Amino acid sequence: MVPTAYYLILAAMLFSIGIAAFLIKRNVITIFISIELMLNAVNLTFVAFAHMWHQVSGQIFVFFVMVVAAAEAAVGLAIVLSIFRTRQTLNVDEIDLMKS
């Protein structure tokens, strides 16, 4: 059986990669993906702890996170599409004004 710590270490690594990508990358889509990565790192810890304590609540949380993430992805991708249509770019450094 794999010890819980391994899952946690993997989750921490995924989360850190997510943060790093979020901070470094300029493309909105990439940033979006890095957010998903962080969310999934958190999901992994939830599941790991749920398994460790034999409690189902952690897994239920994961479903909630997935639902929110799906909704967020739908809204977020729509925003990304409309930004690209108006500005012809996905570089966040250039999208710093509310009015175009």
Added chain:
Amino acid sequence: MTPMPWSYVWFIPLLPFAGFLVNGTLGRRMPRVVVGTVALLFTALPAALVAWLWMTMCSAGAPASFDSTIRPFGYDWIATSGFHVDFTFAVDHLTLIMLVVVTGVGFIIHIYSVGYMAHEEGYWRFFAYLNLFMFFMSVLVLAENFLLLFVGWEGVGLASYLLIGFYFKKASAANAGKKAFIVNRIGDFGFLLAMFVLIAHFGTLSFKDVFATLARHPEWQQPGVHFITAIALLLLLGAAGKSAQIPLYIWLPDAMEGPTPVSALIHAATMVTAGVYMVARCHALFDSSPTAMTVVALIGAATAIIAASIGMVQHDIKRVLAYSTISQLGYMFLACGVGAYAAGIFHLLTHAFFKALLFLAAGSVIHALSGQQDMRSMGGLRTRIPITFCTMSAGVFAIAGIPPFAGFFSKDEILYRTFTSPNPLHIVLWLVGLLTAGMTSFYMFRLWFKTFFGEPRPDPNATSHSSIHESPWSMLLPLCVLALLSVIGGWVGIPAALGGDNRIERFLDPVFANGAATATVATTGHGLELTLALISVLVAAAGFYVAYIFYCKKPGTADALAERNNRIYNLVEHKYWIDEFYGAFLVAPLQIFAGFVLQLMVDRAIVNGSGAAAGAGVRGLAWIERKQISGNIRSYAGWLAIGAAAVIAVMIFGNVMKGHL
């Protein structure tokens, strides 16, 4: 039950304070008549109250003393564990005499001021300060503990400062005010230390408790116990500051920059006698320390003779009186120093009458000459201002010690008590006192002759000599009252040797009952007392005669004598260079210290520097903050991540550290 006056004792200070508030806040907008009426009313009522108190205390069956504790807002004044001070007023016979002087003479001088200040700017300010002084002085004499006395003590110092600097546009007046305040501060430092020692050893500041504790511990009077002497000497330092004794007398002559009624009220009759009152009030402490008693007597005698010698050569009429005041205060200290407290208080009483009179009369002379104070420009005023002349003569004869004027009895009592005191130095002290009496008589008659006799000496600056005028009645009436008191005021203390029964001494007996000197009275006969009285009268007459020769018969003699003894004359005329000495050895080093250490190092480097450093620090932090708040979303996210990482680190490693600790 009929109302007893001591239920109303607290009105005595409160009424002048109300007058101060009214005149101080509304006076600027009120007409002069109203200001004067308010000031007079709020000093007349306490005087009436004191008169009522006096009659009650003198009637049969009255208690020797009583307290009236005031609890403002229902609380104790100061109460900590094991130490407690109350807002208590007490009246005994000593306080009663002081109250008579303060409220009685104070009221008379208020009347005089209405006339004297009639044309001055800041009329309301003057009366507000004067009422404030009356308030603090009443608190001082009514206080039942050292701390409350100290409140009054500081308050009269404040009022004195404000009134000396009344003409604050004049640089010399403003400086004189500061000098008085700072020199007094040195004395107050001694007073404060004395209170600390008292608290340390007695655990209380109430007069009654301190003296009761002292009486319970006769072993404290053994030669090996020093703290009583320390307390007494520190109190003496405070008294020397307030009462202008050596080494702190230098402020009083400069205090003459204030208006003349102020000189009369504060710097002659009442405030400067606070030191004498305090020594008399604490007589139990002084009695327990022969060393302190000797120091008091020596300081008194030295001050008396030195101030008298300076007074002999001054030309400013008010300065002569100022040095005379210092000298007479020296007499009072001498009396206290030989244990004759009643004689000291008796002299305080008569001195308040005749010195207030002399100052007010001098003010009348100055008023008549439109501000001239230099005696070299006076002369022949006898016929021009006859009422002032008559009243001032009463004062001059009184202070010179000519019987039966007031000063004779009190001064004679002091000299007699000095002569018969058990102090080993008593003969020396008596000789000094006698010599001072002669000098007093000389300089007072010098003033008298120079001002009122001889040819009128025209003032080169005066516009016309015909402008000399007698003062208004509001000024002359107080002069007449005080002149009457200067004549008959001494009759309350006619000694037994002259057929009287020394009523004032018996009046004060409940307060000074354990005075050291009372025992010696019975042992000496009346012959000695009469002889001593005769000697002092002869000395006073000699002073009169010398002054007559010098300044009336052969006016050139004094100048010729001064010319021949040039060096001594210069020394005395420049007041023994004491001011210059203090200036060079105390003031200058202090100013250098203040300039370099305090201003440059403390003020500039530490105070200003810390301010500047704080400013720079905040600016540096702000710079970091400004860099952080960049407007870039991703940098915020980065800070967020760093913050989260820091929180996690603290949670993990903090627990680890705690485990180690």
